[in-house]
Amino acid sequence: MNILVTGGAGFIGSHLVRRLLGHDHAVVNLDALKYSGNLENLSDVADHPRYRFVQGDICEAKTVEEVLRDHRIEAVINCAAETHVDRSILDPSAFARTDVVGTGVLLEEARRAGVMRFLQVSTDEVYGSVETGHSRETDLLAPRSPYAASKAGGDLLALSYWTTYRFPVLVTRGSNTYGPNQYPEKFIPLFVTNAIEDQPLPLYGDGRNRRDWLSVFDHCAAIEHVLQHGEPGTVYNVGGGNEEENLTVAEAILSHLDKSKSLIRFVEDRPGPDRRHAVDCSRARALGWTPVVPFEQGLRDTIDWYRTQTAWWRKIKTGEFKAYYEQMYGKRLQQGVKG
Numbered sequence: 256m257n258i259l260v261t262g263g264a265g266f267i268g269s270h271l272v273r274r275l276l277g278h279d280h281a282v283v284n285l286d287a288l289k290y291s292g293n294l295e296n297l298s299d300v301a302d303h304p305r306y307r308f309v310q311g312d313i314c315e316a317k318t319v320e321e322v323l324r325d326h327r328i329e330a331v332i333n334c335a336a337e338t339h340v341d342r343s344i345l346d347p348s349a350f351a352r353t354d355v356v357g358t359g360v361l362l363e364e365a366r367r368a369g370v371m372r373f374l375q376v377s378t379d380e381v382y383g384s385v386e387t388g389h390s391r392e393t394d395l396l397a398p399r400s401p402y403a404a405s406k407a408g409g410d411l412l413a414l415s416y417w418t419t420y421r422f423p424v425l426v427t428r429g430s431n432t433y434g435p436n437q438y439p440e441k442f443i444p445l446f447v448t449n450a451i452e453d454q455p456l457p458l459y460g461d462g463r464n465r466r467d468w469l470s471v472f473d474h475c476a477a478i479e480h481v482l483q484h485g486e487p488g489t490v491y492n493v494g495g496g497n498e499e500e501n502l503t504v505a506e507a508i509l510s511h512l513d514k515s516k517s518l519i520r521f522v523e524d525r526p527g528p529d530r531r532h533a534v535d536c537s538r539a540r541a542l543g544w545t546p547v548v549p550f551e552q553g554l555r556d557t558i559d560w561y562r563t564q565t566a567w568w569r570k571i572k573t574g575e576f577k578a579y580y581e582q583m584y585g586k587r588l589q590q591g592v593k594g
């Protein structure tokens with residue numbers, strides 16, 4: 256198939272582009288190259304004969320229309336998004352623009368162009384904080400951050416295109432994804448790179464928030480599987496089945512890097528933090544997908560990647576990221592947890 260992957264220079268998108276090229280698809284990567292888009296993530300496939308890169312924004316209808324037409328796109332996978340909860344607290348409007356308006360533009364242009372499959376990469380954060388049990392696809396959405404609410408908007412807009420137009424959309428709601436090439440604002444790469452540099456690890460609240468960790472390789476396998484085999488108009492939860500407290504993950508990172516636990520600093524949590532996310536993935540499993548990367552192995556491989564690819568993340572951490580880090584963590588690290 257001729258597949259358009261939006262946000263293909265980002266973390267999940269770049270792994271997906273590589274995977275699809277490996278499975279004989281032709282892939283166009285449309286990416287605006289904002290702060291976390293990085294073409295270095297795809298340097299190994301930049302000259303691949305079935306790969307094309309187009310710099311552009313999913314909010315620009317004309318750009319999207321041209322890409323769909325010029326490359327005779329048959330399927331769209333929307334990975335383009337603003338994705339970090341902390342940044343959504345600083346600048347919510349960027350999230351509404353890309354995650355809601357951008358998804359709307361992409362859906363409309365894809366529908367007009369007669370695209371055959373449209374997969375919206377959503378998130379388990381749309382369910383909100385889940386104190387007990389596991390979210391099912393039929394549960395009510397209760398997003399709590401501007402990020403989660405914007406993703407819920409894009410997710411529901413996609414589903415409305417099935418109800419209203421019978422446009423064949425699919426939605427995946429993935430859990431916390433980790434792996435190589437993840438921008439170091441997120442929990443695991445931030446803690447790994449800080450630990451390598453003997454910098455404090457800012458652990459929010461009591462460190463006992465829980466997440467279900469999903470390898471980026473398992474996540475991309477799920478996206479490809481759902482694109483090929485999913486029922487149009489259907490949502491599929493995708494989780495790794497590795498639920499852990501943040502404190503446990505932080506300690507595992509330090510232990511693997513042979514660093515002291517004293518690097519952990521408990522700092523004030525986000526406003527309105529989600530205590531726990533957990534998804535029931537029986538629908539995706541019934542479709543034939545199953546995660547295969549054990550968390551211990553996946554985490555170790557990820558840590559080793561950051562340990563060897565220091566040039567990749569040092570360039571990021573000494574650039575735009577520095578001001579963000581200071582704004583987000585400077586005061587918190589000085590104050591510690593409010594008693």
Ligand code: TYD
Nearest residue numbers: 340431440441442443457458459464466501
């Ligand atoms: P994150 O990677 O931002 O993903 P999300 O909030 O979308 O689940 O955070 C994962 C968990 O780690 C979450 O409970 C917040 C916590 N966390 C910290 O304790 N310190 C940090 O510096 C970051 C970025 C996250």
